[in-house]
Amino acid sequence: MFLLIVLGICHAVGVASAARALFTARSPQGAMAWVMGMITFPYVAVPLYWILGRNRFLGYVASRREGDRVVDALAPELDHFRAFPDPRAPDLPGLFPVLERLAELPFTSGNAVTLLIDGQATFEAIFADIDAAQSYVLVQFFIIRDDTIGRALRDRLVAKARAGVAVHLLYDEIGCHTLEAAYLDSLRQAGVRVSAFNTTLGWRNRLQLNFRNHRKIVVVDGRSAFVGGHNVGDEYMGKSQRLGHWRDTHIRCLGPAVSLVQLTFAEDWYWATRETLALDWEMRHAKAGNMPVLVLPTGPADDIESCDLFFLQAITAARHRLWIVSPYFVPDQEITSALQLAALRGVDVRIMLPLHPDHKLVYLASFSYLPDLETLGVKFYRYVNGFLHQKVILVDDVMASVGTANCDNRSFRLNFEITMAVADPEFIRQVEAMLLADFACCQPVSADDYEDRTFVFKTAVMLSRLLSPIL
Secondary structure, eight states: OHHHHHHHHHHHHHHHHHHHHHHHOSSHHHHHHHHHHHHHOHHHHHHHHHHHOOOSOTTTHHHHHHHHHHHHHHHHHHHHTBSOSOTTOTTSOTHHHHHHHHHTSOOEEEEEEEEEEHHHHHHHHHHHHHHTOSSEEEEEESOBOSSHHHHHHHHHHHHHHHTTOEEEEEEOTTTTTTSOHHHHHHHHHTTOEEEEOOTTOSGGGTTOTTOEEOOOEEEETTTEEEEESOOBSGGGGTOBTTTBSEEOEEEEEESTHHHHHHHHHHHHHHHHHOOOOOOOOOOOOOSSOOEEEEEEEEOTTSSSOHHHHHHHHHHHHOSSEEEEEOSOEEOOHHHHHHHHHHHHTTOEEEEEEESSOSSHHHHHHHHTTHHHHHTTTOEEEEEOSSEEOOOEEEETTTEEEEESOOEEHIIIIIEEEEEEEEOOHHHHHHHHHHHHHHHTTEEEEOTHHHHTSOHHHHHHHHHHHHTGGGO
16 A cells, blocks of 8 residues: 555645646657656656756846946946947947847947967966966866866865965865865865855755856956856866877956956855945056957856857858857757758868767767768868867957857756857967867768668767767
8 A cells, every 4th residue: 555655645746746747858768758758757857857857957046136237337338348238230240239238238349359269278377377377366166176277276276365365266165076175175165155056955955956157267356357268177288198198278368357257156146145246347448459348147047048149140140151169069950950051051161070989978979960961061070189178169350259159059048157258250260270270170071971870880979979968
């Protein structure tokens, strides 16, 4: 009798959860899969659904209110630095007003953006600015390791904290699951304010285990900001014995956009700690440079799937060139269809992916898109000179973006990300030259790279694609 009661309760919970999935699943296919699974086999499907099936990050609204308060206070300065004051101007690319609405922030003028290629240039620039900090340092990474580069960062933060500079470090607890407590304790003992992002903060959020804060941000004194693909680990310096050279891209930004990168950190910090940071919010024109820059933070707390829509709009807006570089390529059907249409319009669509994978399932899943895309003219390349980890998009001669978002479901719907979109001809030329050098280190890929494989390989590819919603 007891067993029957337990089974009855399990099935009742399964039906209730299925009803919820019917209204909240990300797609009709996902809704069908969850409903069938939880009704027929609730013992496994229900726990998986409540961990993996959630489509909205709950509780972040308080952080957004804090951010809105800052934006309201910055409104006069934002209007002053607005790069494109008339969204209906006939010579304004249609891409820009849409992206501004997605970000709920404008492109700001008066910025200077420096392209940082690979780990050496990136961490030299970050460390130089940290060493020169006078008031505060904000640091946020998805992964931090206690190795050579990790200890170099720690030592600088400790030195600054002991010198009276306010230092705040925010990390993702899943990304940093191997980081020893001693590393964080040494920072706290020196006066560094340290916090995990605390994805599961609050009783309603105990099962929010599938979300990540994937952002990589450094802000110094409200004067300079760094955003890009590098985490903190020796592999990002090209010291991985398995992967070898690590190809990645970061940017350093000076100017009004720094305040908006800082705002993204401040919102995340408020979520994690419920503390409002005392920061310098004055917007300053960079001494050299007048680049229009949009700061686009995206994540599962957004009312709409803003990261997915960013990719979709960039693809749709392309008229003669669309180059996408991502280490992980598991697009949804909308992105796949948009890429097909871009190729049919005659756009030079190129997708650059790594040859050597760091995540096998994602690598396998990417093969499944070759037949549908390559046959229509989308060109695929695999980078052979080590591991490719940069996240870069180039749209015509109109916009180049560098950030943390990959072209996959996790970035579209599950991760907190940040992208910097730059609408400056000289910066676009620099990104073009960088990517042309990268393409020279690639080998082209065709649909035959999938079609000519064994049945076992194809089966592994399709099974990996089935897991794409959680990869």
